[in-house]
Amino acid sequence: MTAVGLMAALALPGVAWAQDDPVFAVFGRPAYSYTDPDGYVNEVPASPGVPLTCANASTAAAQMNSGNAPGMQASAVEPDNLPPGLPNEDLQMRGWAARLVPTTTAAGWAAxxxxxxxxxxxxxxxxEYVAFPVGIYIPTAADAARMRVTLQYRANDQLIGIYRNALGSGNTLASPLAAGTWTAASSVGTVALDSGWRAGVNMLTFVVKGKADADGNMMTAFAAAFDAYCAPITPTAVPTSNEWGLLLLGLLAAGAGAVQLRRRR
Structure with missing residues (x-):
């Protein structure tokens, strides 16, 4: 990736912030600077945490788990502006991490x-709809190509879509995903994100639809745990000594045949 491409990737979130909100956390993103249209040089400090690499994939992925601070964020989404109509930069984030559901509220929910x-x-x-975005930095294209991420989740009431990077680029997975994973007797949802990673900033956004209780109050909640590993490098096949011998024998036979043809002529 060129320097210009890297700068664009690092500035990707471009999120429209509420006035009192801190900078969005992209785990492991290094410090960088950019020049705005007025010629002013902006210095952006390094984001917290560590980048996602093949050397520390599982540890780095765990940073994205919901409930961390800083960690996964949350943003309200209007029903008439669901992806792909909602671009990433229109999300109105609230702080460094989504807020924890009160223990009394989650009483009786699945763990x-x-x-x-x-x-x-x-x-x-x-x-009714809440987007839960999380960002993580992968330093190299080689690691991005091999990265395999597994997500275990629960949603109250339904995870309706998972988007990677710009929301308008389309769904990472088919939707909707299973509803009712918040109930005590339900099974946890599992999703494999085994492709589509890129060098630089990667943004994952999970859009969840809420469920109204008996009093008409809406609760839109999400829980997610991540793990990651890198696929092994496929070795390049090298002919063995026996294979080299067969190749040489074939060349010798072909040469001998050519000599015989010339003699007959």
Whole structure:
């Protein structure tokens, strides 16, 4: 990736922030600078955490688990502006991490996947749709090509889509995904994200539809735990000594045949 391409990738989130919100966390992204249209040089500090590499894939992926601070964020989504109509930069983030669902609210729910916690976006009235974005930095194209990420999740009520990078680029997976994974008797959802990673910033956004309770109150919550590893490098086949011998024998036979043809002529 060229320097210009890398700068564009690092600036990818481009999120429209609420006035009092801190910078969005992209785990492991190094510090960088860019020049705005007015000629002012902006210095962006390094993001927290470590990049996702083949050397530390499982540890780095665990940073994305819901409930971390900083960690997975949350943003309200209007029903008439669901992806692909919603570009990534239009998400209104709330702080460094999505807020934890109160223990009293989650009483009777299924336990969050190991290493994660239930999170939600808290407004005066909980919205029906919430996007849960998380960003992570992969330094090299070689690691990105081999990266394999597994997600275990629960959603109240339904994970309706998973998007990678720009939301308008389309669904990472078919939707909707299983509903009701928040109930105590349900099975945890599992998703494999085994392709499509790129060098630089990778943004994953999970769009969840909420469920109204008996009093008409909407709860839109999500819990996600990540693990990762790198596929082994496929070795290039090298002919063995026996194979070289057969190749040489074939060449000798072909040469001998050519000599015989010339003699007969």
């Amino acid at each position: 969050a996947p190991a290493g994660s916690q239930w999170v939600y976006q808290r407004f005066d009235i909980s919205p």
